[in-house]
Amino acid sequence: MTEDEPVNDDELLTIGAFGARARLSAKALRLYDRLGLLVPAHVDDASGYRYYRADQIERARLVALLRRLDMPLARIADVVETGGATGADRLAAYWADVEARLAAQRTLAEYLRGRLSGRSSEMYGRFEVETVDVPERVVITETRHTLADELPAWIGTSLGRLEKAAEACGGVTAAPFVVYHSEVSMESDGPAEACVPVADEAAARAWAEEHGRSWQTRVRVEPARRLAYTRITKAQVAHPQILAAFEAVEAWMKREGWDYDGPCREVYFADWDAAGPQDAVCDVAFPVRRPG
Template sequence: MSNDLLPIGRFARLCRLSVKQLRHYDDLGLLAPAWVDPSSGYRYYRPDQARDALMVGMLRELDVPLAAIAQVLADRGTDALREARDRLEADVARRRHALRLLDRVLDEGLPETAVSVVEESARRVRTASEPATPTTIAAATGACVARLLENFGGIPKLTGLFPLDMADEFEVRVAIESEAGPDVLPGGPFAHALHVGPYEEIALTVHGVLAWFGDHGHAPGGPVREVYLNDPGSTPPEHLETRVLIRLEDVR
């Protein structure tokens, strides 16, 4: 063993990490000690490993995933750090959105949604789909809309289709009416409410419609439909109108 090696306790203090953290990073193959005593299993580190250890600690404090940190240490970290930054930015946007909704509820109370039952006709459509998570719904929906408009045009004949059950991963679809479309949006009885305001607040209206189902003892059927009535490019967010439709499964 070299006299230059530091025992794990001294190295931990130098790097502002705990001994437990250093052992965990070693077990993961992220930051291996320079030498391990074969008889005691005690770990020793070179002083020049402190830079990597400090980098690991700093990036973990920034919520960078361990897999991305491993790529950083292997000098392949630019893309990994960009991806980590994008995830953090999406999380910040999601939290800001949640704060805006919470502020609205604090100011106005829980929304009272006016719900009516309407009969919808079946429509032929073309659809685009994207995988999504609860934090990437807006981006996935935007990608679907962009693809449909590029190929077919059609605002305000776009309908977003979202699952009732929000799993960790799911599919977002957007449909555009087309007489030659290969798919059909089924008709039937739907609970309907008109949402006026930003798209990011539609969840409040959807919750109001689902509460109506509970109040009236009906069974909802997915997907949740959002029919976009305005062009968001020329309509202020507070004036956007969206029809929210959820099928009544127990009414024929």
């Protein structure tokens, strides 16, 4: 029998014959068996030889193709077992995650190439820096000491909690932001302060009195400020490539003769979950003032 001859779906094929039709090696088939991704239809008790049915060929080829996407084995099993439109949706979700990771890695590689080659000024030139005046605002806040790898999850959780709390404080009046009172990196834990501007100061203080101890929440008045900022994409928010944006603003401040007037911050003005890797989501900003 040749590879192109029809095979009855119920016919048992040796691992060699099945592998030839599925375009997979015996080694790969043994691995898929061991992982539970493609179990033989029959294993001879005496010899241990594996036999497969012809109707398993499509599954074998699907598993092999998904492996070429570097999909984790657990997710491959989920996609293959689910199949149909649901399996296709789960594959699409996995690939969206891959593209987001690749976009972040591409940005990081560009940042590191600029650093290694000494092209910092050229790298900073990619960021357009502007200034904006923001009015005095009442904000409800949460403060936490956190390292860089824990920061993204904390920002999302904290801002989400504060935005929900803002419903009892007259509503959100401006984009949420995160203030860095000291460096946050893999070695330094800040602290960072999540802030949501709200409309009703009295209601905010009553809310903070009730929840402040459990959530380390407080209310403060953020003074009117001038911010020097640059707008970045979702991919650029990831650490450490976001550092290039902060450094670009600082280089611009030095060049234009501005002094620091408070700790740096990230202003999140877009729907994070709905944004794609190349969508603008955040302003990296420094409060600034003229010397003297």
